[in-house]
Amino acid sequence: MLLQTHSLGLVWSSLFGLLWGSFFNVCIFRLPEEKSIVWNRSHCRSCSTPLKWFHNIPILSFILLRGKCAFCGHRISIQYPLIEAVTAALFAGTWLHYGWSLAWIFYTYFVSSLLVITVIDLRHMIIPDELSLTGILIGVLASFFVQHITWWESLLGAALGGGIFMAIAMGYEKFARQEGLGGGDIKLLAMIGAWLGYQSILVVIVISSALGSVVGLSLMLLRKKTLKTAIPFGPFLALGAIVYLFWGEWIGRFLLPAVD
Numbered sequence: 001m002l003l004q005t006h007s008l009g010l011v012w013s014s015l016f017g018l019l020w021g022s023f024f025n026v027c028i029f030r031l032p033e034e035k036s037i038v039w040n041r042s043h044c045r046s047c048s049t050p051l052k053w054f055h056n057i058p059i060l061s062f063i064l065l066r067g068k069c070a071f072c073g074h075r076i077s078i079q080y081p082l083i084e085a086v087t088a089a090l091f092a093g094t095w096l097h098y099g100w101s102l103a104w105i106f107y108t109y110f111v112s113s114l115l116v117i118t119v120i121d122l123r124h125m126i127i128p129d130e131l132s133l134t135g136i137l138i139g140v141l142a143s144f145f146v147q148h149i150t151w152w153e154s155l156l157g158a159a160l161g162g163g164i165f166m167a168i169a170m171g172y173e174k175f176a177r178q179e180g181l182g183g184g185d186i187k188l189l190a191m192i193g194a195w196l197g198y199q200s201i202l203v204v205i206v207i208s209s210a211l212g213s214v215v216g217l218s219l220m221l222l223r224k225k226t227l228k229t230a231i232p233f234g235p236f237l238a239l240g241a242i243v244y245l246f247w248g249e250w251i252g253r254f255l256l257p258a259v260d
């Protein structure tokens with residue numbers, strides 16, 4: 001019986017994730033390009049033919065159409081099913097963590113913002129304020145409603161996250177005479193702090209810097225990129241935040257055994 005409710009919860013939360021994922025695909029194309037929401041998903045991006053409802057089923061349509069538009073054969077970006085699948089996984093993971101609760105609703109918003117920010121930052125090297133600043137506000141608001149974090153842990157998290165990165169950015173600019181961390185990264189870490197609390201900041205910085213170094217060095221070796229080639233840091237921060245959300249307590253104990 002317990003196993004049954006468990007699998008049902010996973011199935012339903014994943015289905016919610018699939019539906020929201022296809023909406024996020026629309027947001028991702030729309031936000032930086034200022035395109036209307038309606039145009040994107042209900043028309044082919046290449047031939048503009050209106051799509052039928054069965055061309056819009058998350059993941060399934062992509063597989064059945066073998067990744068091509070049913071009318072003109074233009075390739076559909078793998079980004080569509082990928083984002084739907086990742087959103088489903090994030091929603092299910094958040095459900096495993098919080099169950100059906102207000103916290104689940106709030107934190108699916110948080111992980112969804114992180115996903116959309118990641119893709120926009122990868123594609124355009126920007127993090128829209130609509131996502132990061134709104135995320136800070138909603139994160140602080142959420143802390144009043146959920147039991148996992150207090151409002152002062154949230155506020156301190158936002159201040160600490162933004163503050164540390166602001167200090168690093170100013171120091172780096174002074175010595176290297178070029179921009180290292182963008183303003184978007186500063187606001188993103190403030191947002192993460194608002195949702196995960198001040199306790200998360202150090203762990204998230206360590207995880208994302210480690211991931212960023214590994215990926216940055218690999219890219220340099222593979223494509224002979226120089227040290228100056230900018231890779232967006234937002235995706236690593238987002239990944240660090242998700243790792244902390246799901247495995248933070250365990251990592252905290254492992255990294256900082258003295259604290260507590």
Ligand SMILES: [Zn+2]
Binds near residue numbers: 073
């Ligand atoms: Zn087409």
